[in-house]
Structure formats: structure tokens, C-alpha cells
Amino acid sequence: MSPQVLGKPLFLSPKLATGIGEAGVLGGLMQSRYAQVGRPQWVEFRKVQQQVQLVAVNSAYTAARGTPQAKAVQAAFSPSLLAAVPLASAPDAKTGAVLIDASALWLSDVLGLALHLQRNYRQSYGFDPRQSSISQTRSSEQAAVFEVTQHFATASIAVPTPGAPPGTPVSTVPAAVPDPRSLFVQVHYTLTPLPEQPMPRRKADQRVGYFTSTVADFTDDLARTPRQQFINRWRLEKKDPSAPLSEPVQPIVFWLDPTLPDAYRATITEGVLAWNQAFEAIGFHNAIEVRTPPTDTPFDTLQTGHASIRWMTNAQPAFGAIGPSHVDPRSGEILDAHIALESLSSRAVRAVRSQYLSSSSLPLNGAADATPTVTHAHPADDFCMHAYTAAEQLTLGLDMLAAQGALDPDSPEVRAFVLAYLKDTTMHEVGHTLGLRHNFRASRWRSAAELDDPVLTRAHGNSASVMDYAPMNLPAPGKSIEQGGAPFQTTLGPYDFWAIAYGYSALPAEAPQAEQALLAIAERSAAPQEAEALAYGTDEDNLLGVDPQALTFDLGRDPVAFADRRIAIVQDLFQRLDRRVPAPRDDANLPRRAVGHGLRELARVGQVLMRQVGGVVTRRDAPGSRRDAIDPLPAAVQREALGRLIDHYLAPQALRLPPGLQRRLAPDFMALQDAVSLGRLDASVAELQLSLQRGVLAPLMSEGLAERLLDNRDKTSDREPRPLLPQEVHARLMAAIWRASPLAQAGSDAQAAERLRNLQREHVTRLAAMWLRPTSNRADVRALVWQQAQQLQRWLSSASSRATDATTKAHLKACLETLQSALRASVVRGGG
Template sequence: MSLSAMSSMPAMSTAHPPARLRPAVAAVLTLAALLSACATVPGGGVEASASPAAAPGAAASAPAGKPAAVAQAGNGSARPATAPGAPAAAPAPGQPPAFAVLTKDAKKIDGLLGVWQKDEKFWIELSEQDFGVPLFLSPKIASGIGEGSVLGGLMASRWGVYGGPQLVEFRRIHNQVQLIARNTDFIARPGTPEARAVSAGFSPSLLASAPVASLAHPERRTVLVEANALFQGDLLGLGMALQQKYRQGYALDGRNTAITTVRGKRDEVVLEVLSHYATATIAVPQPGTPAGAPLPTTPLTLPDARSLFVRVNYSLTRLPDQPMAARAADGRIGHFVATTSDFSDDLLRSPRLRHITRWRLEKKDPAAALSEPVKPITYWIDRNVPLKYRDAMRAGILEWNKAFEAVGFKNAIVVRQQLDEANFDTLDTGTASVRWMVNASPSFGAIGPSHVDPRSGEILDADIAFESLSSRALRNIRSQLLTRTAADWLPLLQAADARREAAAREPASAHAHAAGEACQHADLAAEELGYALDLLQLRDGLDPAGPEAQAFVMAYMKDVTMHEVGHTLGLRHNFRASRVYGERQIADPEFGKSHALTGSVMEYAPINLARPGEREAAPFQTTLGPYDYWAIEYAYRPIAPAQEAAELARIAARSAEPELAYGTDEDNYLGIDPEALHFDLGDDPVAYAAKRLEIVRDLLARLEQRSLASERDYGVLRRVVSYALRDVGRSAGVLARQIGGLRTLRDAPGTGRDPLQPVPAERQRAALDLLARGVFAADGLSLSPALQRRLAPDFLERRDALEEGAGSVGTDFVPQQVLIELQRALLAQLMSDGLAQRLLDAESKVSAPGQSLRLGELYGRLDREIWAELSGKGDIVAARRELQREHVNRLAGLLLNPRGLTRADARSFVRVQAQELLARLQAAGKRTGLSSEARAHLQDSADSLREALQAKLLRTGA
């Protein structure tokens, strides 16, 4: 029978054919399917479908990873399988239903990709041209649980606890559609043998898959794939993240997970998925669990810890047809980078290409010295931001226009306010935003992440989030519920080997921190804000509810906004910027009106507090620093392609200018650079630390005399003392970093400066002296018994903490124990192997003897200060015994573990010091005037040293 004859036969119902006709009907349908999959080709022949089992009217299946080819008629136009308007033919057995059947009574949502909805079912309409095309998948946590990094309004980040943005494509293999995450980290020039090698060497990832849901549309040749199957899975790995965080069996509950909303735009489609995670049972800590082992916990914010919902926004957008011109990164200036390994040229030293991340900014009038951009960088202030903070945030965003004007852009940044009745979400891709986040406890204060085009580093989206608990209204809760102590302000003291161990335990978070993805600026600044408000209220009579205090908070809000906007413009932290100005400039109120307090708002700067009796200067940064202008110039100055390399080299060559000093997260993270650290201010770190310690002593003295009104509670005293002691920890950290510090400059050759510079010996000695007098000395910091008896908790908050399982608000508060923890942390650093190595190595880096601090000098000063009571006649109080015992334990530990100190010279110093201390302990134990506790302490310390010195050690090596 000819094809034309078959097409002229009367239609036959195939829904319920008589039993005797069913085999014949099936045969006819199968033959029709085969013939309809053929197309006339030039010369009158036919071309067979690639797959005999292809659905009637469907495109031929393509090889894996390739879009299916459209069957073409001889004139080059698509040949419809069914005449327009004709009823859809019923599918063959085992084939999906016809397009019209599946979409009957369904609603069409137009956008980048058409989406059809019928009740709870959603289908994405895909043409043959949509397969294999890269799309940008940008996930956002629209609503979370207020803790555990599952926070509503948070942009998913690649280095977070769950998955981040991906370059994806739809791939059809026969009748299965896969959502594939492309591997963008490894590339080669298309069409080359190297590109084939890269394709064979590195794999993409499968995110989800679903069968083709319909036959091809008879005219558009499109098919449907079920969106529920593709997007209702755990694409971000939140179940795994919850398991790791809480040690519970959380997993996605697919039955109670649903797509709730789909929004379509011409260049975007957004699917909003409400995901349910659950566990059937709650694990509890088991008896006999080894000390330090992770214990199961539960989220404290849920009505029932077995169940939680997370709403995720998945935005799919088309990448720009023409990638933005990439701009090479330079290590002398701090920009985030998009890194790929390009194997096109195997003669290069490294295949890695590093391009800075930046917005696409082009002049409307390229010839004009100052021109508006073709498309400005637009920040939307979300409607959930409290009214009172919007003006300060707007001012912080627009402050960056000053830097863009310097490179030729007028109004490069604009700010818009989302209206309450707006029908869009500021989380949608391409809508940079500032949002307000309400969490159960402070996590980061504020954060400024961005999503970028991996091909070029173009920033496609950014969503800044502010935590509500950063505001001054809840500073009391922050102080009393946070478990952070003075010693916790010493992460910068951690030796490099200890940092590596920490990174091995939590590689993702460590990588994020070192790469600058994690930002604690607002969280730490909020702590400083609370301390400063209490200090100024007590010392200068500041009304915490008055306009001066409100202006103080707004200045803080602008400062934090500028910092986070800087991140979303592509700038990394600059922790060396605090060294740009001297104390005289910083303390001048007029200077702060027109200048930043540091070289960059990307610094973690402390609040600029005045000494007792001095005029208050500008407390926060209210404008950009010189480094910020420089970094924006490198990233955004329009440069002709032919001149770009030379012009960028010229800009970066200014790195040796003092106001452009730069050091970033890894410089701080590695723990040896004395300048790239948090919360120092001014060009003399020892003078800065001395000033802050003076402020603390004055504050504690004022607290001794403070009387509280009957309507107040004693919790305020505990809060202020806690803040003060933590500020001591910050100051001690600044000082400790100077000892054995190695200044690491990012200069290129030709600046006249050596890139590795040991800290001058006189600065190290000054820092050690201040630590000895201000932290280790018996009279360094003290509180009277009367004041300590008044440091009661806020009893309502204590109850809340116990109910929530926090347990961090105890009844008693002993400041001396806080100081002991700080002293222990300092000893751990000052007696560490890493510091010993640096001091010994520094002797070979200086030009003359005496220009470096010697290891024996450090150990001797610690011994004299810690054991000062051995040369006196009085008793030894409990706090001093604690410190001395810590010193003895460290000496004994180093004696018993030769691997604890790498260098032989260091081990020799420890042994000699232990022998000398043992003799002094034995002599002091015989004197009169000692309490029984002190006498036992001296005897026990002597026994520990004696046994360690006499122990037989198994020595390794020659």
C-alpha cells in the first residue's frame, strides 16, 4: 500500500478496537510511525530516522549530548507530520501521549522556555534547538529555617555547605531528557584535537532526568518534559548538608515536595520549589562517645525537629550570546576571579586562566570623557528592608559612583526601591538586590555574594543580605548568647599547620574563607557596635535612644553596605588597608569627614574609639578609600583591546604606593603577616593595641563605680565586661601577630621593596613587652570582688538559652577564667613550632646581629613574666597558678614529644629552660608565706618537669 493511499484511508478509532483487529491495528500504527519518521530528500528518495522506535512525528534521536536534528523537506522547511488543524493521532503502544492531549486544559506560562501547568504538574516545552544550549542555573534559598546556613534570602554559593550556580543544558538521549551540569573548569579551543582530549578527560554531572512526556508538537516540533521530575529533587544537596550539620537522617521527602510557582520572562524562567526534608527518628548522643566526636543535634527553630521546609528559587537564563571580554587578574590587586584550565597551549607554564569578576559596563558614548553606561548596575532595595535603614543603604550603594566617575562613568550605579505591590522577586537572576534577613541567631551580619558567567567572569547577579540581629536593638542577646570569648578572637594566632588540620576537617568552609567567599565583616562590626554604644553611654553619657546614637547606627549601616557592595562589584577583602594612615590623622574629627579611616572599605576596621578625655573622631568609614578607586579602575576602566595588556600593567604597577597597600584573606589566614589582619587601625599596631587596652581599663574602672537604676538588670554589667574582655582578645591578637611576623608584599620586581620582610626586632620586643605587662602580668587586668559579685545574667535569657539547648548563659561569670583562656591561647601561639621556626629562620634574613628577636629572648621573657612570684615573698593566687600550670604543661609536653618542635635549637632551649625552672621551683617551695594550694602547685609543677626531663625518649632520625 502506498503512503498516499494510507493517508487517504478513513480515520479509525484506536482507543478500543475489537479484539480480532488489535494485531492489525498495531501493525498499521507501527508502519505509520516508521513512514512518518521518514522525509523526502532531494532526488525523490527517503532518509530513515536514526531510531526506528522514535515517536510518530518526533525528531530523530541525536547522539548523546547533541540536539536532535529536525527532519527537513527538500525545500529546507520542516515537514509537519499532521496537517494543521487535524486531530492528533493516538500514540503507538509504549509511546508518550500527543502534545495536545497532554496540554489539554493546561495553562501556558510564556518565558525563556514555555512552561505548561495542569494542577500540580508542570511541563517544560523544548524545541530541538533548546537541546545542548548552555543555560545559567542560579539557585537561591527563598525561605529557610533561620539557622544552619539554610537561611531565607541567601544566594547559594559554590563554596557553601550546599550547591551553587551551574552552567547547565538539556540533553536528549533517545527518549530521555537529562539536565546536565557542564564542566566549565576545563576548556580548550573548540574544534581542535586538544578540545577532543578535554572532552574525553573530564566529565559533566547529571543533575536530574525525565522521559520525554509527549509526542512532538505537529507544527512547532517541540516536546514536553516534566519539570517536577527535573526540579523537585535535591539539586542543591540540602539533605546532605543537613545531615552533616545536625548528624540526623534528614532526606528529601518527594511526596510532600512541590513546584509552587513558575514565573516566566522573555529571558528567564523561575521555578519555585517548596522542598520537604524529614527524618523518621531523632538521634541523640550515646554514652561512651569519644571526647570531641561530633554529636547529633537538632534545629532549634522548628515546631517538630523531624520536619522542615525549604523554598528554593531556580532561575534559568540564557547566557549572553557574546561573552563579555575577559580581563586578566593581577595578584597585586584584590578581585574575585573566575578560574579555568585552558589546555589549548601546552607550552604555557600553567593552563590556568584567571579572569576578574565584574559587571558588563559599557559607555553610551565611547568618545566622551564622562558617559552614562548602556546598562547601569541596578540595585533593588527589597520591600522587606525596614524603612529606617533604607536611606543609609542607598547612600552606601551610591557612594561607589565616585569611583566609577573617576574612570569615565556617570551614574554607573542606580538604586531602586521595590514596591510592596511589585510582581517580581528580587532573588530573580539579573536583579541585584539588598535584602533583610531574619534568623534565629547571628551568623554573618551581612553577606555580598554574586553569580558569574564562568566563560568571562561577568557578574550576572548579586544579592546582598543583612541580618536583623546586626542592629543595635539586640546587642544584649548577641553578647550573652554567643559563646565567643576573648580567646576566640585569636584565630589569627593559629599556626599554619593547625590551620591545615582545620581545613582538612572542613575543607569547603576553609576554602571559602581563604578565597574570600566568607565575609564576617558585618558580624564582627556589629560586635564592635554594641561595645562602642555601651562604652559611649557609660563614659560620655550617650543616650542609647537618642538621635546621636541613631546617627551612630546609621553610619555603621552605611559602612557595612559599602563593604558588601564592594564584594558584589568584584572586590575582595583588603586587610592591609588599615595601615595607611597614622594615629594623628585617624583621631582628627575633621579628617574623618572627608577621608576613609583606612585605605579601603574592604578592610575589617574596628570602630575608631577615642582615648578617655579625647574628642571623638569619625567612628566608621563613610566614604571610599584610595585603594577602592584603584581596584575599580583596574576592573572597569574602558580600554581598547590592543592597549589593554599595557594599560593594565601600568595600573597595577602603582602597587608600591603606600595608600594602595593590599593584603587579603589568605595573607591573614596563613597567620604570619603582621599587617594583613582583622581589627587593627593605624600605622603603629603596638600603639593601637596600647590605646585599646587603656580604653578597657578605663571602662572597667568606671564600672566599679556604676550604680544601676531599679528598672535595669545586672545583665548589662555582664554584657559590658564581656565586650571589654573580647576587645582585649582582639588587641592581644594584633600584638601576637607581630612576634615572628613576616611582612609579605605583593610587589612585582622593580619597586625597590623586598616581598618578604621580617618584622623589625624593636617592634617585636615592644609587642612582647605590652603582652607581658597587659595580659600575662598579675596586675594586667583585674576586677574587684564587688564588681564580680554583680555580674549576674539576664535570668529570662538564661532560661531561653537552657530551653533552646544553648547552655551558654551560665549563672556564674568569672572574668579571670576568660582571661586564663586568652592566656592559654597566647601561650599556644608563642610556644608553637611554627613561631619557633620563623624566629630561627629570621636570623638568616637580617643584615646584622640584633636585628631580629631571638628565640631564647622570647622564651626567657615568658618565663620571667609568668613565674614572677618565684622571686617574691608573697603567696601565689589561683589565677596565676592556672597560668603557670599551663606553662609547665607546655614545657613538659614539648620535652616528651620531640616532634612537637622541628628544630634542634628549639628543643635545646626548651630543655635548658625546664632545667632552670625546676631549680627555681624547688627553691621557692621551701619558703614561708605560701598557702597550702600554692605549695602543692609548686611541688606538682616541679614533679612534672622532673619526670619529663628524666623520661627516656625514642628519638627518630640520625
């Protein structure tokens, strides 16, 4: 080791070269900077007496070098030791270089994979250094690469405890390895020098969605906060700064990994290069390039600096596609990025499209019954579900073309459909690798009429951004897909152009002018003519669960119109399933899977409608925009959404699957023989409907919604003469569930009567729980719960005395006893 290396800032980039195809241990996966262990690091080699240490520098806390504050920071915050090795020789007399045993540095579980395996499988996996080895090393002026084959093993396999209570964590084993007691993972480490001159930082702005790097800079004691956030972006500079359009000094290059199938390379290339339109708009010609690695010389697409796109074959769908990156923590400069596309998602899309086009078959997504298995600490960066959910959306495709008979999955129509999906996915993931976060507000850009315009949507897109999770744009029942708008987003939207302008536009050299130029770009978000197109809301906006505009799987400006069409599409799907005469060569599992996908779509639509009730629009505007930062939805919009929820989800006829169709909902018997838990063979429509209704009833009855409705009343008292209040919500629920529905007497619709009783039992149980275990201390909320309980108690007492059907009478008396017992019991306070 040369003395020049000691103390030099280096970047350690870990990746998994090979994995086990499940549990997030996936070959080709770039390790996350948000992971608990094994993240990319700014590191240094330090000589301490007779050993060399590999130390991770604490880059999160800083102060100007040479200042007293820098000494205080050094005293306050510790670095971390990643590995240490004793010197194997004295320093060379001429060069001062020393020998070390590199195997001692790298033959350890730096990534913490043993702990990850233990947590996922609840088995005693441990790192086995004796059967681990450094399989390859190579170095150049740009990088030093170490490929380490790591062995993990356990001497015994834990099995589930017989008779364990429900909910007890269960031990499992990896299904994709020959012997679960032993597995190998190859870890790829790259050490590269960090740039001698860090890239100039660019300030993050809440109005524009970029991943950020954050430091606490204690240099200025008068600053309001030491916390500084700057965006992550590639270093992009013009060769000719004075030219209106110039090639970059160094383009952003994406390498097509040899794992990519030949059939998809051209479309993936199109998806990558589509972003050049946004860069050309700010003066860069050919800012992004796509290259194929040479075949006559070794080329490592995992090496830092070689941004790549690869194909992954995992045992189960884990994410569909993912686009993480590694950045210089000092400046936010993106140093490396790797996009991974899963083969199972594309395979499912091709199968679905062949049935979508056929009038003798029905939609099916073969992979969609599996749930994603990868979890990450930072969902916005590491856990992108765009490709997976886009593939599942295809299961709602209806046989809209007049062609008879099944279509060949390799037909031109099928191929074009698959490639459109793949381009959409590629553009989304490339956006992540350019630094962009999700924008879940972009899907509201178009009106319903615009979404049906095939010319408009194919030329300019369905959404204001490719960074949204927009559902597939499906036409209304009775129209073919060719008559409707573009199914996928295959072009950049206006938000994408604007976001790239913020992150990559050349700025004046002087700091005040540069800040003003950047501010001018950001302020466009509130301009009246651009506000709709540049609106931004991301993962945390969606996860907070109150903003009706920043959410996933909605499409169009009118959420109720979107819900009406989506529900009609699912109902039409069920009708087609019932009418279709099965053929001998059909897939017997197709009806069950198609019904499952339709039900999941109904659940998603229910959440879109639910977000409107009590919805509060949160705007990321800067002061002076003249728009309210917190803006409750108009009461009329909320009432319309509430009406749809009651009509489509809480009515007894909400989910009607004909008996003949129910008898065709066969399970996949070949899959059952490999299943750890068999579940049940048949599908219970009553349970399915109740599950949908619980997803709607729980938030509508929640005390949190009641509090928000009361707060919204206060916020809009100067403009809303008749706000939606919790009393109205509960009264409409009471009428829909109890009073407006006839008592199930003998001779009435037995199926509808049973579904109604299930919903009534759910309602009374929740009302009793709200009284016994309150989560709100608001007086009006507690009074509302008491009032509803008293009213229902009186109604149940009267109705049970009038009921003549034995089942109905028993049901009503049981509900009455549940409510009376709750009202007599002591209240358990759950609030603060």
C-alpha cells in the same frame, strides 16, 4: 521544550526563597559557587534517546574549539547529570518541540539540603518528594523561573548518648520550627541564557583584590601552566566611548527588596551610590543605580539579573551582612548578586548606642553573645563577618557624653550612629558584589593623630579601603566620641578607587595595548607615593598568621599605640562598671555581657600584638619593584610588642575585676531556661584570665615561632645587629612568670598569688609537652627546650625548698615533678 533550547548554554541560579532561620538555611540566601553541592552552574539540556537530561557543563577545563586539544579535554573531564526526565510526547510535526514533565526535573534535592541538615543536626533528615511541589513557574525571553516547595523530614529524633565521652558529636534539633521532625524550604531556580558573546576576560593580578574565575586552558602546550585566572566583574561599557564621562550602556542596578525597613532605605541607597565616585573617576556617569520594584506589576528580586538588597530575620545572628554573586564561568562576568542584611545586627547596634551616649548606663550588645552559625567553603566570598563584628565593636563604647539619664533609642543621636554603621556595612557588601575581596592591610593607612581628626576621617575615612575589617575608631578614655575621629568608614578609600580602576577602566581594543594599560594600573601599588594607600592583603594573608600588617581588627600605622589605647579603653570600661550604682530598672545581665565584650576585645588586641613578634611582612609586588617580597619586622618593633604582651597579659595584675563587680556578673536566667547546656552560673575571673594568658603563651612558646625567629635572623643578618631570637623570648617569659615575681608567701595578695600559680602551671605543662612531643626537628629549637627545662628544674628545686607557705610549696613541688617526669620519659617524635 523547543529544539532550540537543546544544547544551548544556560545558567542555573539557585537561591533559597524561604528557610528555617538557622543552620545556614536562610530565606533569601543566594547559593554559593563554592558549595559542595547546589552551586550555580553552566547547564545544558541534552536529548538522549527517549529522555531529556539537565547536564552541568564542566567549565573548569577547556581548549580552543575545533582543536585536537579540545578533543583531549572532552575525553579527560566529565560533565555531571543534575536531573533527567523521559519524553512525554513525540516531537511536534511543525516545531519539533517535545513535552516533558518539569516536576520530575525539579522535585529532587538538587541543592543537597538533606545532607546539609544531617551534618548540622546529626539527624536522619531526608527529602520527601511526596509532600514537595512546584509552587510556581513563569517564563519569558530573559528567564524561566521555578519555585519549588521542598519538604524534609525524619521519622525519629536522635538524642545525645548518656555518658558519652567529652568531645563526642551531639545530636541537636532545629529550634526555630514547630516540630523538628518536619520542615519546609522553598527553593528558587532561575534558568537564563548565557550571553551569546562572552564578556572579554580581564587578567587577575595578585596586587589587586578581586574574586576570580579559574580555568585550565590546554590550548597552548608551551604555556608554563594551563591555569588561567580572570577577575569577576560586571559588564560595563560606555554609551559614548570617546567621551571623558559617559553613562553606561547598561548600568549596574540594585533593587531594594520589599523586606527592607523604610527607615533604612535612604541610608542603604547612599551606601550603594557611594561607589559611583570610583566609577566617575574612570569615566562612567551613574554606573550604579538603585531602584525600587514596581508595586503594580509582579517583580521577582530573586530572579537572575535583578541584583537586590534584602532584610533577613534569622533566629540567631549568622553573618550580619553578606554579598555573594553568581558569575559566567566562561568570562567572569557577574550575572547576579544579592546583599542580605540581618535585622538582629541593626537591632543590637541601636540598643548599644542608646547606652553609649548615656552617662547612667554602659555598653551592651544584645546579640553578640551568639556566635555566627553559617559556614561556607570559601570564607573570602561567602562568609563575610564585617557587619557582625562591626556591631560587636560597639559594645566597647563608653559613656562619653555629659548627658544624664538613659537616651531614647529613637533619638536623633542614636539614629545617626546606627545609620553610619549601616552605611559602612552596605558599602562593604556592595564592594563584594562588584567583585572586590577583603583588604586587611588597608587599616594601617592612618597615623594615630590622623585617626583622632574628626574632619579628616569623616571626609576621607579611617582606612584606605572599606573592604577591611577595621574596628570602631574609639577615642581615648576621657574624651567624647564627638571629639574623636569618625567611628565608622562612611567613604571610599584610595584603594577602592584604584581597585575599581583596575577592574572597570575601558581598555584599548588591541590586546598588547590593553595588557600594558592594565599593567600600568597595577604597578601603581609599588609607587613610593601610593604604596601605603594601595597596599593589599586578603583572607589567605591573614589566615597564614605571620604577616603583622595583613590582619583584622587593627587600626592605624602603629600597632603598639593601637593596643595601648584599646587596653586602656577596656580597663576604663571595667572601672566604670565597678563605680556605677545599679538602678532598679537596669538590665541585670548588662555587667556580665559588657565584661565579656571587653575580654573579647583584649583577646583580639593580644593577637594584634602577637602577630608583631616574629612578624614577616609579605608583599605582593611584581619583580622590579625594588621592595623585598619577604621582609621581617625590625627587632625593636618585635621587642616592643613582646613587652606589651608580658606587661598586659602575663603579669599577675593583668586582669583585676573588683569583688563587688564580680558579684554583679549575673547570667541571663530567662535564656538559661531555654539552654541545652547550662554551663555555670557565676563567672570565674581566674578562668577568664587564664584563657587570655593561654592565647598569648601558646604562640609565644610555640616551636613554629622559634623556627621563624631563627629564619628571620638569617634573612636580616646584613642589617639587624641584634635580632630577636627564641632564647630571648623564652628568657623573658621565664623571668616574667617565675623569677621576677615573688613567691606567694602567707600574707601576700592571695588573688594575685593564685593567678600566678595558674600561669606557672600552664607554662611548665607546655614546656614538658614541648620536650615530650616535639614538632620541630631543628637542633637549635630542641636545644632551647632542653635548656629551658633544665634551668626551670633547678629553679623549682631551689624555690620549693625555700617556700614556707603550704600551698606555694605544694604547687612548686608538683611543677617540679611534672618537669622531671617529662625529662625522664621517652620522647615521642611529632616532626617529619
